[in-house]
Amino acid sequence: MAEQELKDPKGGASRRDFLRGGGFAAATAVLTGPATLALDEAKAAEAAALAEPEVKILSGQIPISLKVNGKVMSCTVEPRSTLLDTLRHQLDVTGPKRVCDRASCGACTTIIDGEAVYSCTSLAIACQGKTIETLESFDTGPAGVPHAFHQHDGLMCGYCTPGFVTACKSMLDKNPNPTLAEVKAGLDGNICRCGTYMGVFQAALAAAKALKA
Numbered sequence: 001m002a003e004q005e006l007k008d009p010k011g012g013a014s015r016r017d018f019l020r021g022g023g024f025a026a027a028t029a030v031l032t033g034p035a036t037l038a039l040d041e042a043k044a045a046e047a048a049a050l051a052e053p054e055v056k057i058l059s060g061q062i063p064i065s066l067k068v069n070g071k072v073m074s075c076t077v078e079p080r081s082t083l084l085d086t087l088r089h090q091l092d093v094t095g096p097k098r099v100c101d102r103a104s105c106g107a108c109t110t111i112i113d114g115e116a117v118y119s120c121t122s123l124a125i126a127c128q129g130k131t132i133e134t135l136e137s138f139d140t141g142p143a144g145v146p147h148a149f150h151q152h153d154g155l156m157c158g159y160c161t162p163g164f165v166t167a168c169k170s171m172l173d174k175n176p177n178p179t180l181a182e183v184k185a186g187l188d189g190n191i192c193r194c195g196t197y198m199g200v201f202q203a204a205l206a207a208a209k210a211l212k213a
């Protein structure tokens, strides 16, 4: 009876028929939706593969060449090797020191393409083709930064000193006439646990003066 009440008196589709029909349409949409989506995703992946350069997974020992202090040096490293470890353990360049090994103290500071960077968090393979400078290449004469640190007591235990000397050289290469405030800002990536900051800042200003002499 209830079914009859739902019938269209003119013989058209009942409300139930309509719902059944709608349900079928919805089921069709559900069945075809993921298939269409999968097709689209496959096309998108194919387009991305064509657009993107091939990603290479590096593993094991790989040969690299680094330009350190004007010399091209070759060795083999694991892809995860840091520049600091590669310099110290593979190339015998021991100026940069490992202290925190996590980009907070600055003892490992190295100059790469003119910028002071933490070599403990730089990948050696990423430094190929770049110019790497360590304090082994610095002028140790009276016009050099190391001499100024010596003259102005810019160190106590010395752990931080190679990093400070390197950061100072990088700063003076860019700004040969710094103010005290600029020296402090230029060396603020380096930490001295002995607190020799006043000696370090005086050494930096003296080195700037010596450069102009």
Ligand code: FES
Residues within 6 Å of the ligand: 097, 098, 099, 100, 101, 102, 103, 104, 105, 106, 107, 108, 109, 118, 119, 120, 121
């Ligand atoms: S050893 Fe690299 S920042 Fe401390």
Ligand code: FES
Residues within 6 Å of the ligand: 154, 155, 156, 157, 158, 159, 160, 161, 191, 192, 193, 194, 195, 196
């Ligand atoms: S001189 Fe000791 S940490 Fe700087």
